[in-house]
Structures are given as structure tokens and as C-alpha cells.
Amino acid sequence: MPQTHLTDTRFDQFALHPSILAGLEAAGFHFCTPIQAETLPLALAGQDVAGQAQTGTGKTAAFLVVALQRLLEQEMAAVPAAETMQAASDTQSGAGLEGGAPQPGVEAGVESATELVDKARAEPVSSRARQPRVLILAPTRELAVQIHKDAELLASHTGFRLGLVYGGTGYQAQRDEIAAGVDILIGTPGRLIDYLKQRVFDLRQVEVVVLDEADRMFDLGFIKDIRFVLRRLPPPTERLGLLFSATLSYRVMELAYEHMNDPRMIEIMPEQVTADRITQKGYMVANEEKVPLLIGLLRQFKDARSMVFVNTKREGERVWGYLEGNGLKAAMLSGDVPQKKRLSLLKRFQEGELAIMVATDVAARGLHIPGVTHVINYDLPDDAEDYVHRIGRTARAGEAGDAISFVCESYAMGWPDIEAFIGARIPISTVEPALLAEVDPKTRVRVERRSRDSGREGRRGAPRERSGRPGDRAAGRAAGGRGRGGTRREPPTKRKQPEAGQAHPPASPAASDDLAAVNPVAAGPEAQAAVSTTASSDAEAPKKRRRRRSRRRSEAATEPDPQV
Structure with a gap:
């Protein structure tokens, strides 16, 4: 790997604890990057630092080394003075004993501070409160996981306990881990x-606080949460503050001056970090040529690991579908991918199992994925600053990489802003027909979507009930009543009157009952008693039901006698 990104400053030139140097040796770090060479002298001396640097410049190692050194120094200083004085007193008294024979073990002198620290750290957590003493805040889950991974390597010889919390998974497991006590919380x-x-x-014992990707905190709307946390820390004069951001904008500087103790500004310009090692190029392309051009380029790459950036999840799924359908295995990473699946995809991509990753800007910041050779801006970003973060996925740690951008009809208006932001002209060319792959629209693999109404399918097949008594409604519809889905009730017809001199036909039992309902007096005493009994029972029934029954009786009474 080329070493042009490193300085002549070595880590062992600083007065670092041996356990930290052992961790740096295990990680293969010997020389400092520019941001490390500028940050370490100030931060190790207790000065707050606000640094501007892109991802992949070594800032994670910079603030981890400072935090670990601070904790080790505090523990060394916190060795009980009583034990030291008692050990010295024992040494002197042993040397002055009659006969001049020192007590056993006195010549070994006082226990070293490192041994006392190790002994204190070996005590069970229940016997002493262990609250976070280093707090590291990151804007995204992926960045938090990456910082934790780097911290495990660098702190492997210190014995400090690390804690990691992020949303989307493992709520109770993370809670139990933090409740058990941690030294460094990420x-x-x-x-x-x-x-x-x-x-x-609680945060009352925090000695070092780190804000990584501070500008991204603003972009994602976390700034109120950040202020909530910072206000519950010890005063800035009693702790060390470190802030790192890709840009030191006005709002970032305002945050730094509000919650830090007179921070010193360190700026590592992008031109010093990435521009010399990234080959940038653009293609003037029509919207319908973007997929054929993408597939054509990816087929030409040999032993490549490529990241394809899109602006929306829907477009990302469409691009992923065409890649899968044309024999190019890829992963799709967006903001709503479940956390477990997201980590699994990142692992497969990092290990080389998948050579292509289609991603939205959620993966453009903070991810350390070694070996990315090509970054393709399938959609130009809406913000020119995001262009720098996207192409920063390649050419990390001194390696070289290629950044290819599609200047299409939809996003071409943002191209001048990108060139103005980076302060350089990017060569752009037209698309040669040989670069366009033949793509059949039918080859696209569709992403299975869960229907919004999947939970309602069981209810849609059954008739909707508007009351708690479905049987009553069903009986009413069977009787000819008009209900939801029932038959229309015919209007009552007028009873046919017999002609003059014609005798009344014999009444059927049903007709007699109907007559009793209409004119109990004409029906006789038995009918009057029956009607009285019915009226009393109706009075006990609900009012609405009584009206329905009386209406039905009226309709029955006015229906023509079938014998007429």
C-alpha cells in the first residue's frame, strides 16, 4: 500500500502508554496521518480540538488514542496515596530494623502503578461504580459499529470495557451491557x-467527549439530541472535548464554541487528502442510457469492488433489479433496511462475497470499507458536499481509486456546483456506443413488497357487520327488510274492497291475526287480550325495535289477502 498519505511523525515519539503502543502495533500503525500529527500534540496536552478532515484520514485512531491515554493517566493518578505512603513507610521501617535484615519483599519496593490499576480493574463491578468516562457520539449506526471495532483493536491491551448502543436491534442486550458498567461508551x-x-x-464521570461527523449530526436532525447530552456532562473546563467534521461550517463552529473549552481549529483540506489519488470522470448520458452504461462499465471492471450511489430507495431497487437480472450480484443498502440485514450485507461486501453495492447516502458517511476501487454516482447528489463524501469511499488510507459520475438530464444542473465546491474541473465525455450493454427490460428482478392491506385480507372476505347482532340483521333481510346487501322492500298495496252485495270471504288464521292487530274491537275479546299481551311485551322492548315491529305489522295488515 502506498504511504504517500503519511507524515514523518511516528506514534512512539509521543509519551503514550505501553498498552496503547501495543494496540497501535497490532493495528499496524507506525506513522501518523496529517490529522493525527496535528491533533495528538494538542489533545494529549489537554487542549480541546475541532478538526476538519474527510473520512478515511485516520481521525478515528486520533481521538481513540487521546481518549485511551487520558483514561490511563487518570487511573495512574487515582492510585490511592495511602497505599503508596504505607508501602514507602514499610520499606523504611524494614531497612531500619535491628540486625539490618530487611523484611521479605521490601526490597522489591512499592507496587508499580500499573499493577495497582490492574488490581483495581479486576474488582467485581458490583463493588465499585463503573460509569462511562469516555463518550463517543456518531450520527449513524454503521459509523458507531466501525468506531467500536477500531476501539476494540486499539484498546485490546488496556483492559477497558467498551459499550456500543444503536437503534434497530438488541434493545435489552445493549441495556444489560451498559448497566453492567463500561469505561468507553460509543x-x-x-x-x-x-x-x-x-x-x-449517568454522564457525571465523563472525562472525554467526542463528536464524530458533526456536520452529519445537523443533516440528520440530531442537533437537539446532541445539545441534550452535552448539557448533562461535566463543565467543559473539567473534561476534554474533541469534534471532527468534514466541514467546519458556521453551525458546527457555533456548537464547538458553545460546548467546548476554547477549541483549537485544525483543517486538513480535501485536496491534501483525496484529490491526488482519485481519478474523477463524468459521462454525459441520457436517462434511458444510465442502466446500460452502468452494466457495461461494471462488466469491464476486473477484480473490482464498486459502490453505486443513487438518490432514492426506489431508484436503488430498480438499479439493483437490473444488475441482478443481468448476472451482476449486488447488495442494496438503504435507510430502511433492517439493522441485522444491513450488517450482514456490509460484512459480505467487505469480505468480497459481493462485488457491487447499491446504496443511498446513508452509506456515504462514516463507513470504513477497505478495498473499494470504484465509486459510481448513478445519480448526482443534491448537495455538492455529499459528492466528496461519496467518492471518499475509495482511495482510503493512501490507496488509489476511480470516481465516475453520470451527468444525466435529471441532475445535470448540479454539476457546476460540484466543480465549484471541490475547486477543480472534472473531465466529462460523451458515451460511446460500445460502452452501452444490451439490456432487456424483462430481465429486471422485482423487489417483493409487502402489501399495506395484508393485514386486512381476512376481513375483506367477510361481510362487514355494523352492529353486535348480526343475526337480527340477517333475519330482517330474510323477512324482506331493506338492509346492506338485502333486497328492496316493495311498497304495500291497497287492499281490494269487495263489490256491493258481495259477502266477505272467509278469513284465514293469518288474516284474523292481522285484523286483530289493526282493529282489536272488531276481532273479538280473544283478539283484544292477545293484542294487550303483545303491547305489554313491546313496551318492555327497546324503542327502536318496537317501531320496527309495529311497521311490519302495519305492512302485514295492509297486504292483500291471498284468498281475495
Whole structure:
């Protein structure tokens, strides 16, 4: 790997603890990057630092080394003075004993501070409160996971306990881990504040606070959460503050001056970090040629690991579908991918199992994926600053890479802003027909979507009930009543009157009952008693039901006698 990104400053030139140097040796770090060479002298001396640097420049190692050194120095200084004085007194008294024979073990002198620290750290957590002393905040879950991974390597010889909290998975497991006690807490603002409000931990013992990708905190709307956390820390004069951002904008500087102790500004310009090692190029392309051009380029790459950036999840799924349908295995990474699946896809991509990753800007910041050779801006970003973050996925740690952008009809208006932001002209060319692959629209693999109404399918097949008594309604429809889905009730017809001199036909039992309902007096005493009994029972029934029954009786009474 080329070493042009490194300086002549070595880590062992600083007065670092041997356990930290052992971790750096295990990681293969010997020389500092520019941001490390500028940050370490100031931060190790206790000066707050606000640094501007792109991802992949070594800033993670910079603030981890500072935090670990601070904790080790505090533990060395916190060795009980009483034990030291007692050991010295024992040494002197042993040397002055009659006969001049020192007590056993006195010549070994006082226990070293490192041994006392190790002994204290070996005590069970229940016997002493262990609250976070280093707090590291990251804007995304992926960045938090990556910082934790780097911290495990660098702190492997220190014995410090690390904690990691982020949303989307493992709520109770993360809670139990933090409740058991940690020295260094790394996490995203949302889940961290959740546990803080539950008093799973407190921030009164924090000695070092780190804000990584501070500008991204603003972009994702976390700034209120960040202020909530910072206001619950010890005063800035009693802790060390480190802030890193891709750009030191006005709002980032305002945050730094509000919650840090007179921070020193360090700026590592992008031209010093990435521009010399990234080959940038653009293609003037029509919208309908973007997929054929993408497939044609990816087929030409040999032993490549490529990231394809899109602006929307829907477009990303469409691009992924065409890649899969044309024999190019790829992963799709967007903001709503479940956390477990997201980590699995990242692992497969990092290990080389998948050579292509289609991603939205959620993966453009903070991810450390070694060996990315090509970055393709399938859609130009809406913000020129995001262009720098996207192409920063390649040419990391001194390696070289290619950045290819599609200047299409939909996003071409943002191209001048990108060139103005980076302060350089990017060569752009037209698309040669040989670069366009033949793509059949039928080859696209469709992403299975869960229907919104999947939970209603069982209900749609059954008739809708508007009351708690479906049997009553069903009986009413069977009787000819008009209901939801029932038959229309015919209007009552007028009873046919017999002609003059014609005798009344014999009444059927049903007709007699109808007559009793209409004129109980004419029906006789038995009918009057029956009607009286019916009226009393109707009075006990609900009013609405009584009206329905009386209406039905009226209709029955006015229906023509079938014998007429």
C-alpha cells in the first residue's frame, strides 16, 4: 500500500502508554496521518480540538488514542496515596530494623502503578461504580459499529470495557451491557438518550467527549439530541472535548464554541487528502442510457469492488433489479433496511462475497470499507458536499481509486456546483456506443413488497357487520327488510274492497291475526287480550325495535289477502 498519505511523525515519539503502543502495533500503525500529527500534540496536552478532515484520514485512531491515554493517566493518578505512603513507610521501617535484615519483599519496593490499576480493574463491578468516562457520539449506526471495532483493536491491551448502543436491534442486550458498567461508551444519540432517561447510566464521570461527523449530526436532525447530552456532562473546563467534521461550517463552529473549552481549529483540506489519488470522470448520458452504461462499465471492471450511489430507495431497487437480472450480484443498502440485514450485507461486501453495492447516502458517511476501487454516482447528489463524501469511499488510507459520475438530464444542473465546491474541473465525455450493454427490460428482478392491506385480507372476505347482532340483521333481510346487501322492500298495496252485495270471504288464521292487530274491537275479546299481551311485551322492548315491529305489522295488515 502506498504511504504517500503519511507524515514523518511516528506514534512512539509521543509519551503514550505501553498498552496503547501495543494496540497501535497490532493495528499496524507506525506513522501518523496529517490529522493525527496535528491533533495528538494538542489533545494529549489537554487542549480541546475541532478538526476538519474527510473520512478515511485516520481521525478515528486520533481521538481513540487521546481518549485511551487520558483514561490511563487518570487511573495512574487515582492510585490511592495511602497505599503508596504505607508501602514507602514499610520499606523504611524494614531497612531500619535491628540486625539490618530487611523484611521479605521490601526490597522489591512499592507496587508499580500499573499493577495497582490492574488490581483495581479486576474488582467485581458490583463493588465499585463503573460509569462511562469516555463518550463517543456518531450520527449513524454503521459509523458507531466501525468506531467500536477500531476501539476494540486499539484498546485490546488496556483492559477497558467498551459499550456500543444503536437503534434497530438488541434493545435489552445493549441495556444489560451498559448497566453492567463500561469505561468507553460509543453510540448514536437516539438509543443513548433512551437509556440515559431510564438512568441505566449517568454522564457525571465523563472525562472525554467526542463528536464524530458533526456536520452529519445537523443533516440528520440530531442537533437537539446532541445539545441534550452535552448539557448533562461535566463543565467543559473539567473534561476534554474533541469534534471532527468534514466541514467546519458556521453551525458546527457555533456548537464547538458553545460546548467546548476554547477549541483549537485544525483543517486538513480535501485536496491534501483525496484529490491526488482519485481519478474523477463524468459521462454525459441520457436517462434511458444510465442502466446500460452502468452494466457495461461494471462488466469491464476486473477484480473490482464498486459502490453505486443513487438518490432514492426506489431508484436503488430498480438499479439493483437490473444488475441482478443481468448476472451482476449486488447488495442494496438503504435507510430502511433492517439493522441485522444491513450488517450482514456490509460484512459480505467487505469480505468480497459481493462485488457491487447499491446504496443511498446513508452509506456515504462514516463507513470504513477497505478495498473499494470504484465509486459510481448513478445519480448526482443534491448537495455538492455529499459528492466528496461519496467518492471518499475509495482511495482510503493512501490507496488509489476511480470516481465516475453520470451527468444525466435529471441532475445535470448540479454539476457546476460540484466543480465549484471541490475547486477543480472534472473531465466529462460523451458515451460511446460500445460502452452501452444490451439490456432487456424483462430481465429486471422485482423487489417483493409487502402489501399495506395484508393485514386486512381476512376481513375483506367477510361481510362487514355494523352492529353486535348480526343475526337480527340477517333475519330482517330474510323477512324482506331493506338492509346492506338485502333486497328492496316493495311498497304495500291497497287492499281490494269487495263489490256491493258481495259477502266477505272467509278469513284465514293469518288474516284474523292481522285484523286483530289493526282493529282489536272488531276481532273479538280473544283478539283484544292477545293484542294487550303483545303491547305489554313491546313496551318492555327497546324503542327502536318496537317501531320496527309495529311497521311490519302495519305492512302485514295492509297486504292483500291471498284468498281475495
